[in-house]
């Protein structure tokens with residue numbers, strides 16, 4: 186595990202399954218229709234409860250970059266924050282800005298609910314094909330600016346499922362100060 190301190194904000198990076206996270210909220214990389222799919226969305230739905238899918242669907246559609254909250258059902262996490270990441274179309278369709286918005290919306294919702302900890306997967310870097318290195322730099326910048334703001338969030342976990350994503354994230358967070 187790599188631990189980075191941004192002022193009072195603790196950021197932990199590790200390889201693992203986000204459905205096992207002990208954070209107060211975990212983030213789901215959903216789609217605008219809020220129709221449960223594969224990847225982390227499928228894993229969260231399997232681990233949470235069959236009750237999640239109908240609730241998730243009822244909250245859609247959402248805009249890309251927006252976030253909504255549901256209970257965590259059987260997860261250790263009390264809440265699931267669902268966001269819709271951008272599909273990578275080459276980088277000229279506001280994908281970087283929209284990915285930053287996803288993280289910002291989730292963090293704003295966590296603050297609204299006075300949560301102290303939140304865990305994120307690598308949003309958009311799976312079937313949506315956002316380049317992992319560029320995504321990691323965006324996440325780094327969002328978290329650095331979060332640390333300069335007033336927020337209830339004290340700990341952010343970046344939970345990467347596969348070794349390659351975990352290594353790229355670690356390298357980016359190690360390179361930047």
Ligand code: AR6
Pocket residue numbers: 201202203204214215216220221222223224225226227228229270306307308309310311312313314344345346347350
């Ligand atoms: N824990 C943490 N990360 C995971 C897990 C897990 N259990 N399972 C997969 N990942 P993706 P996207 C990683 O495709 O690109 C769905 O169908 C995965 O290895 O889940 O935002 C939705 O319904 C990758 O690093 O999300 C949408 O339609 C990261 O999570 C669409 O996919 C994101 O990959 C969203 O695509």
